[in-house]
Amino acid sequence: MGTNMRASILAGLFILTLLFSGYSTGHGIEGAHSEGYIIDVIVVDLECEENDTCVSRPSNIVEYFGADWCTECPEVEQILKDVPNESEIILSHRPSSSDDFWLPASRDRFLDVYGLWGYPTIALDGHYIFAGPTQSRELNSLLSESESNYSSITNVSLDNDTLILDGNFLNLSVDVWTVSSNDNLTNIATNHTNYSESNIVDLDGEKLIIVVSNPGYIALVSGSSMPANDYIPDGGLDNLGESDGPVKGSTIIIITILLLIITLPASYQLFQLMRFEDPTEEE
Numbered sequence: 001m002g003t004n005m006r007a008s009i010l011a012g013l014f015i016l017t018l019l020f021s022g023y024s025t026g027h028g029i030e031g032a033h034s035e036g037y038i039i040d041v042i043v044v045d046l047e048c049e050e051n052d053t054c055v056s057r058p059s060n061i062v063e064y065f066g067a068d069w070c071t072e073c074p075e076v077e078q079i080l081k082d083v084p085n086e087s088e089i090i091l092s093h094r095p096s097s098s099d100d101f102w103l104p105a106s107r108d109r110f111l112d113v114y115g116l117w118g119y120p121t122i123a124l125d126g127h128y129i130f131a132g133p134t135q136s137r138e139l140n141s142l143l144s145e146s147e148s149n150y151s152s153i154t155n156v157s158l159d160n161d162t163l164i165l166d167g168n169f170l171n172l173s174v175d176v177w178t179v180s181s182n183d184n185l186t187n188i189a190t191n192h193t194n195y196s197e198s199n200i201v202d203l204d205g206e207k208l209i210i211v212v213s214n215p216g217y218i219a220l221v222s223g224s225s226m227p228a229n230d231y232i233p234d235g236g237l238d239n240l241g242e243s244d245g246p247v248k249g250s251t252i253i254i255i256t257i258l259l260l261i262i263t264l265p266a267s268y269q270l271f272q273l274m275r276f277e278d279p280t281e282e283e
Contacts, residue, residue, distance in 0.1 A: 035216025036113060038126035039172065040152035043089050044208040055156050059147045060088040061211065062139070063123040064186075065110050068099045072230050075133040076120040079140075080186050088143055091177060091209050092188040101185075105175070105192035113218055118233040126213070128223030132231035135224035142223050152212045163193075163201045165210070173215040178205040 041061045048054035064080055066073035080090055094102045095110035096119075110116050114123055122130040122139060125148045130136045155166035163176065174195035179187040187209070191202035201208060 036126070036214050036218040038148070038150070038211060038213050038218070040150045040167075040210075040212040041089065041148075042153050042156060042210040044156065044158060044210070045206075046203055046208065047206055057150055058087055058089040059150075060125050060143055061148075061209075062088055062090045062143075063109075064090065064092045065095055065106075065114075065116060065119060065121045065123070066092070066185075067094065067096045067119045069096075070119040070232055072133055072232060073120040074184070076122065076136045077184055077186075079133070079136050080122075083140060083143070083186075089209060090186045091179065091211075092185045094188065101188050101190060103189055103192055105177075105194075106189055113216075114220060115217060118231050121231075123218075123220055124223055126218045127220065129220035130223050131228035134226045134230050135222070135228055138224045138226065153210070156210075158201075158208075161200050161203050163195070163199045163208070163210075165195065165199075167212075169195075169212065171215075173213050175211045175213070176201050177209040177211070178202040179207050179209055180205045 038061065041058055043056050043058060045054050045056075062080070062083070064076065066077065077092075080092070083090065093106035093109060094100070095107040096102055097107070114121075114129075116123075116129075118131065120132060120136065122136055124130070124139065124142060125146065127146075127148075128142060130139055152169070152172075153165055153167045155164075157164040157166075165174065176193040176195055177189045178191035178193075178201065179189055181187055187207065189209075190205055193199075193201050195210075
């Protein structure tokens with residue numbers, strides 16, 4: 001179904017409206033979040049039929065960060081395809097600008113919001129991290145035990161490509177992701193809208209995933225007891241110095257640490273030479 005036809009049907013059948021529960025101050029593990037946390041998640045089905053439920057609030061949000069060139073990513077993508085998908089929503093990101101479906105907003109979420117630096121990675125509800133295929137195999141087990149009880153948005157209206165949200169969003173960030181699925185990826189983010197800047201959203205997709213958050217860095221704790229042996233720790237270092245903006249602060253910190261590690265042996269040897277220099281050479 002084309003974009004214009006989909007928009008016309010949505011507008012003609014109804015203005016999407018769903019009343020939700022009231023505002024919540026936050027969710028997750030007490031003491032785990034240093035700044036940011038996810039408050040609410042709403043899914044709008046853009047392919048909804050007249051008598052179906054077109055707006056829903058999932059129990060969990062699973063955010064996946066991968067790359068086209070990542071050798072370990074296909075296994076995690078298959079794990080996500082096998083998720084029961086009964087009440088959770090999957091949001092797949094391509095942060096690397098070398099990938100086909102990359103978005104600057106996905107890169108910002110990868111580097112700045114979650115402070116990640118490797119692929120493949122899964123963030124569950126802004127609480128837990130699963131790094132690599134081995135840890136990701138435990139995702140379903142944690143999903144069966146976890147429910148975030150999201151709330152904040154009280155009303156959703158979609159009239160053509162104009163999205164109207166009701167609720168208390170003071171000092172909060174509202175991200176609207178347009179997603180589509182293909183044979184390999186579930187709900188890959190193809191467009192992003194910052195709701196505070198515009199309420200005109202891209203309808204060229206299968207769903208809108210609306211995420212309300214307290215802005216800032218979101219600290220994650222491990223959701224797995226397994227070591228991340230199959231985690232590729234170089235995802236945040238590609239295309240440094242891109243012309244689309246300054247180098248991110250988290251990237252600078254990572255580079256500084258790597259440079260210190262690389263130069264440490266040479267610095268130590270120099271120090272040893274200076275310390276044990278033959279005193280006869282000074283006379």
